[in-house]
Structure formats: structure tokens, C-alpha cells
Amino acid sequence: IQTNLVYPQSGIEMGAEGKCYLRFVVDEEGQITSVKVLRGIHGCKDCDKEAVRVLNIMPKWNPGSSKGRAVASYFDLPINFTLE
8 A cells, every 4th residue: 555655745745644544345356445534634635535546446355254255344444644
């Protein structure tokens, strides 16, 4: 995730840092769907949009399972934005 993350210019100019918490569903086939920002970086909507963009380009995940069958499951993921 971090290698594909492009820090938004507006975030750099504002000095925005922190964690963007995302919630999404991994469906029965391993596709990521229903991405929502639970808590974004204060004052930097572009950082939140970038976190969602990176999550949407990820390859398939291993789906959850219940009683031997693949099932959709929620996942919460923090993405760090830090200036160096």
C-alpha cells in the first residue's frame, strides 16, 4: 500500500499527517468493495481520497470463511500519511 501511495500536494502544503482509517468488504471472490472512510486526516480530504484510490487498485484478497465456505467480511485498515 505504502509503495503505491502518492502524498497529495495539498497535504504536503498543509503539513497534514496522521492515519486514515478505512472500512471495506472483502467479498466471496476476494474483491474489495464498499470502501468507506471511518476517520480521515483532519483538513485533508485529498489524503482520504488517495487512501481510497490505493485500496481500490489492490489485487484480490483471500476471502473470509465460515464452515468451509467463502464469505464476505468487513475489514478495517489504517493507512499512515507521514511527511519525511
